[in-house]
C-alpha cells in the first residue's frame with residue numbers, strides 16, 4: 649500500500665505571478681511534514697529536461713507534455729508533485745490533468761500590470777522593448793483557467809496565506825494527513 653496518495657499541484661500564471669515563490673514555500677512545508685514531494689519548475693526544467701525547446705506554441709506544448717509525463721510517473725507512485733509553469737495553453741493543461749493522479753489546478757493570479765511592476769527578472773522591460781519575442785502577456789497569449797480548483801490572488805494575499813490555503817485544500821481532500829497537534 650502507498651504511504652501517501654500521489655497528487656499533482658499544477659501552478660499556472662504569468663511570469664512574476666508568484667509560482668516559484670509559492671511552490672518553494674509549499675515544498676518546504678510539505679517536506680517538513682515528512683511527505684514525499686518533488687518540485688518541477690519551468691525556471692530549472694528548461695535548463696535540463698527541455699533545454700532544447702523555445703517558446704513557440706509547438707515548443708511550449710512539448711515542454712508541458714514532457715513535464716506532464718514526469719508528473720504522471722511520480723504522482724501515480726505516491727509522490728506529491730508541485731509543478732510551476734506558466735503553461736499558457738488550456739489544452740496542454742487539460743492533457744496534464746488527464747495524465748496525472750489527483751490533479752489540482754492552481755491559478756496563481758496577479759494582474760499583468762502587477763507582474764510588470766514586480767518585473768522580478770527584468771524580462772517585462774525587455775519584452776516591452778521588443779527584445780524578447782513570444783513573451784506571455786506581452787506578445788504571446790495566456791489562456792486563464794476556467795475552473796481551477798484553487799485561485800490565489802497574489803496581489804492581495806500574502807505568500808503565507810496562499811500557502812496555507814493550498815495546504816488546507818490538500819488536507820480537506822485527504823491528499824495529505826491533517827497536521828498533528830503538538
Ligand SMILES: Nc1ncnc2c1ncn2[C@@H]1O[C@H](COP(=O)(O)OP(=O)(O)O)[C@@H](O)[C@H]1O
Pocket residue numbers: 661662663664665666667668669670756766768801802803805806807808810
Ligand atoms: N502572495 C504572493 N505570492 C507569491 N509571490 C508574491 C506574493 N506577494 C508578492 N510576491 C512577490 O512576487 C514575486 C513573484 O515572483 P516569482 O515567484 O519568481 O514568480 P513566477 O515564478 O510566477 O515567475 C516575488 O518577488 C514575490 O516575493
Ligand SMILES: [Mg+2]
Pocket residue numbers: 667668669689691732
Ligand atoms: Mg518562476
